[in-house]
Amino acid sequence: MSTVHEDTKAWLLSQQNWLQEAADRLLSSGQLHEEDLKATAELIKTEDGRKVTKHRAFTSLTQAPVASGELRLFGISEVEGIENLSPKSPLDFGKGNLVVVYGHNGSGKSGYTRILKRASGKPRAAALKANVFGDPPKIRQCKIDYGQGASPASLVWLADSDAVPALRAVDIFDSDEAVHYLTKESSAGYVPPLVLMFEQLAAACDGIKAKLQTQQEKLVSALPAVPQEYAGTVPAGQYTKLRHTMTQADIDQLTSWTEAQAKTLQDLGDRLKVADPAAGATQRRAKKAQLEKIIAALGQGAIALGSAGVQSIRTLHTAAKDKRRIASEAATVSSALLDGVGQATWRAMWDAAREYSRTAYPQKQFPVTDKARCLLCHQELQPDAQQRLQDFEQFVGSKLEAEAKAAEKAHADAITALPVPPTDEQLTTQCAAAGLDEAAWLDELKAFWVPTRSTHAALVAKEANGAAVAAPDVAPLAAKLQARAKGLDEEAIQLDKDAREFDRAKAAREKLALEAQKWIYQQKAAVIKEVERLKSWQDFETWKGFASSRKVSMKAGEVTEKIITEAYVNRFNAELEALGARRVRVSIVKTRIERGKAMHQLKLTGAKRGDDPVGVLSEGERRIVALAAFLADVTAKPHVAPFIFDDPISSLDHDFEWAVAKRLAELAKTRQVLVFTHRLSLYGAMEDVAKKNGEQWKKDHLVQRCIEAYSGSAGLPVPETVWTLRTDKANNLLLTRLQAAKKAGDGGGSEAYRALAQGICSDFRKLLERTVEDDLLNEVVKRHRRSVTTENRLSALSAIEPADCAKIDGLMTKYSFYEHSQSMEVPAFIPDEPELRADIEALKAWRDDFENRSKKALG
The missing domain is CATH 1.20.120 (Four Helix Bundle (Hemerythrin (Met), subunit A))
Structure with a gap:
């Protein structure tokens, strides 16, 4: 056994730190509490918790278990509302070890057994019923007297309430237990501390795993669901397949969105909106033509009213003024009687007279002096007046005057040639015609033309009211408009191509994929959070894998094989021998390890087919084999507690009956044995086998009781x-x-x-x-x-x-x-x-x- 303990210690020291910690706590306190499971579950998450350490001594592995005092049942009394039991006096089990309770069928023997089975918390204990032939009872309880060591105890136990902890050590054999041992797998009734440690450690692993599972389930995904319309696209497929292994680069690639993609999406949307691509191409070219007009006007305005244009107009204006000044200064008409000849007012009057002369004296060269009248006062011209008119005409026809007029005409022509800035209404109309629907376009055009209007007006007024300010720089706006025009041209070309060969279904799919990609781009923060959640989820999967009880169960199987299964099989064979059933070809075999527990089952020995014992053995053989399995299971317990047998010899012949009686008397040498029977033969046989233990032993230990039923009530001691x-x-x-x-x-x-x-x-x-x-x-x-x-x-x-x-x-x-x-x-x-x-x-x-x-x- 020491080798098994040393091997177990070596195995524990080869495990991760969290499992060693759980085993150490378990060995120290005998059980793991909720706080222990929580602490260990947190430890498994840490790097230190997953390391293999060698510092623990596990000294309690070799400590022998401390047995509690002997448990004895003293009696059952005050039964109310349970089965049809209604005893007027207690069923007293006496002070001896061998208690035989005799009663006919229906006398209440099984009722007492069921009470003890339920109160001791046996896994196959049936629920207790009330007397079905009577009214529903208000109270369902009984009084149980027992003793643990030298301490007597008495309690009132409510039917079907929690088991009495002190009575859990009681072992009970009845028909249900016989069927269970014959047909089901079962774990050993007594588990040595070392094996129990593995069972509890396996259960602790499951508990830790459950806690990790609970924590993991709180990692609920907050990732928005893909809109239904994007479900079939490639980006959506990638979005729904997020993995914990994704890097930041992977996330960036998944959630990318570029200007080129945005433009492509816009283009595809526009192309798909066009029902008639050819007409769409014509429309875009019309818009392009309008744009080109706007661009041309901007260019003309920028040239004419920009810094260079304004300077050019100013230069012409200056030249005209200078030449007129020079001409005026040179004007010397000796015959003139008044000042101001040659000035602007005078020139205007002279030009008017010239024009009027064509009406008054058609076909005659101006000025008409021969036999002519004054064009203003219509008086006949005297010689001096005639000469004066000739002098005036000669002055007007001089070179300086001609140069002054030419300069003034050049300035006037330049003013006339200036482009007239459009009004706000005209700009709005131009934008609509060119497809510049966004308000920003109109604002930018106004930003150029509104100040340009002031420049034009100032130049027309010859800057009389203030200097003209050059028009703003139009190059950025013109470049944008040219790009827009180019785009319209490209769209028109694309629409022409679409009119010939456009695959609308494919374009719709491409557009949908781009929309899906844009939607995923908008979920980037959620994607990052989801990948972090998936990484945490995977961490929990890893931790749960570490917390699996499989490795503990495998080791438990090795230990169990050495210290339980072999001993269990030997005890079973010995019980078959003691019960006279050695010829029955059955054996106990280990079937599997479940969460650290070794499961065993009765199998036929040497059977060539998989028939179970129930289908092959006789009823008596099944009973004796089940009894042997029960005794092999429970007799290994180190504590001294009662054995209870309810009709143990059912279906047995006289040979088996006698063997059972002897075995029960043998058991009674060391512990209390309660036998409920309806067979007088067993009642007598128990007295005989008690004598074989010695007359004094019989006198001290054989307790014989009788119960009967009367008037619908059972369990009456008589x-x-x-x-x-x-x-x-x-x-x-x-x-x-x-x-x-x-x-x-x-x-x-x-x-x-x-x-x-x-x-x-x-x-x-x-x-x-x-x-x-x-x-x-x-x-x-x-x-x-x-x-x-x-x-x-x-x-x-x-x-x-x-x-x-x-x-x-x-x-x-x-x-x-x-x-x-x-x-x-x-x-x-x-x-x-x-x-x-x-x-x-x-x-x-x-x-x-x-x-x-x-x-x-x-x-």
């Missing part, structure tokens, strides 16, 4: 009858009953006497039969015993005389009338009290005399 009492005690019992019958007759007449005397006569006949077996034949031969007992008994038979035989025979003949039914023609009259008393006392006197003669015969 005194022993003539069938069960010793003949001398039975003789006295009949005399006591006769006295009661006489008293009844004295008070109630002959009918009252005969009602009781009839039973006394019948039992007296039975006592005579017992007298023949126990007294006359000195118990050499008994009806309910298989053996003929001759040892120290045959010599007493020599005391028998003819008178003894005649005495017994006469009484037997006389009282057979009261035991066996008689015909109406030959009625059996009940003897009067004095006659009946004389016969009973005569038998008592004969027994005393014969006993003395028998003792002399034995020497």
Whole structure:
């Protein structure tokens, strides 16, 4: 055994730290509490907890278990509402080790067994029922008296409530247990501390795994579900297959979204919106043409009204002013009588006169002086006036004047040539025509043309009201508009191509995939969180794998094979031998290890097919084999606790019955054994086997009880009858009953006497039969015993005389009338009290005399 313990210690020191910690706590305290499981579950999550350490001593592995004091059952009483039990007095189990409770079928034996089985927490204990023939009881309970060591205890136990911890050590054999051992796998009834440690350690592993599972289940995914319309796309498929192994690069790739993808999505959307691509191409080219006009106008405005254009206009204006000044300064008309000749007002008047002259003097060259009148006052021109007009015309036709006029005309033409900035309404119309629907486009156009309008007005006014400010830089806007125009052109080209060969279904799929990709991009934060959750989930899967009880169960199997299975098999074979069933071809085999527990089952030995014992063995063989399995299972326990047997010899023949009786008496040498039976043969056999343990032992330990049922109630303890009492005690019992019958007759007449005397006569006949077996034949031969007992008994038979035989025979003949039914023609009259008393006392006197003669015969 020390080798097994050393091997176990070496195995523990080869395990991870968390499992060593669990084993150490278990060995130290005998069990693992909830706090231990929590602490160990947290330890398994740490790197240190998964290391293999060598520092623990596990000294308690070699410590022997401490046995508790002997457990004894003293009795059951005050039964209410359970089965049909309703005893008026306690069922007292006495102080001896071998308790035999006799009762007919239905007398309540199994009811008492069921109470003890339920109260001791046996796994196959059936629920206790109330008497189905009575009203539902208000109270269902009983009182159980027991003792643990030197400490007596008494408790009121409510039917079907929790088991009594102190009674769990009680072992009970009944028909249900027999069936279980024959047909089911079972673990050993007693598990040595070392094996129990593995069972508990396996259970602890399961508990730790369960805690990890509970924690893991709290890692609920918060990842948004893919919209149904994206379900079939490639991006959605990748989204739904997130893995804990994904890196940040993997996540970035999955959730990527670029401007190129956005443009492609926009283009595909636009193309799919177009029902007639050819018309769409025409529309886009029309918009492009409008854009080009806007761009051209912007270019013209930027050139004409920009810094260079404004400077150019200013230069022309300056030149015109300068030349006019020079011409005016050079204007010297000697005939002029007034100042201001050559100035602008004068020139305007002169130009008007020239124009009017064409009306007044058509076909004549201006100025007309011959026989002409003044064009203003219509007076005839005098010679001096004629000369003055000729001088004026000569002045106007001079070079300086011509240059001044040319400069002024150039300035005026430049002003006329300036582009007129569009109004806000015109800009809105242009934007609509060019497809510039966004408000930003109109704002940008206004940002150029609104200040340009002021520039144009200032130049037209010759900057009289302030200097003209050059128009803003239009290059960025023009570039954007050109890009827009280029895009429209490309769209038009694409639409032309679409009109010829566009696959709308494919484009729709591509668009849907891009929309799915964009949606996934929007879930990037959720994806990162989900991958973190999956990593945590996988951590728990790893930890749960470490917490598996499989390795513990495998080691438990090795240990169990060495210290349980082999001993279990040996005990079973020994029990078969002791019960006289060695010829029955069955064996106990280990079937498997379940969570550290070794499971065993009865199997046929040498069977060529997989038939189970139930289908092959006889009913008696099944019973004796089940009893052997039960005894092999429970007798290995180190603590001393009662064994309870409910009709253990059911279906057994006399040979097996005798073997069972001897085995039960052997068990009773070391512990309390309670036997409930309805067989008088077993009742007698138990008395015989008790004698084999010694007369003093029988006197000290054999406790015989009788119970019966009456008026629907069972479990009623009653005194022993003539069938069960010793003949001398039975003789006295009949005399006591006769006295009661006489008293009844004295008070109630002959009918009252005969009602009781009839039973006394019948039992007296039975006592005579017992007298023949126990007294006359000195118990050499008994009806309910298989053996003929001759040892120290045959010599007493020599005391028998003819008178003894005649005495017994006469009484037997006389009282057979009261035991066996008689015909109406030959009625059996009940003897009067004095006659009946004389016969009973005569038998008592004969027994005393014969006993003395028998003792002399034995020497």
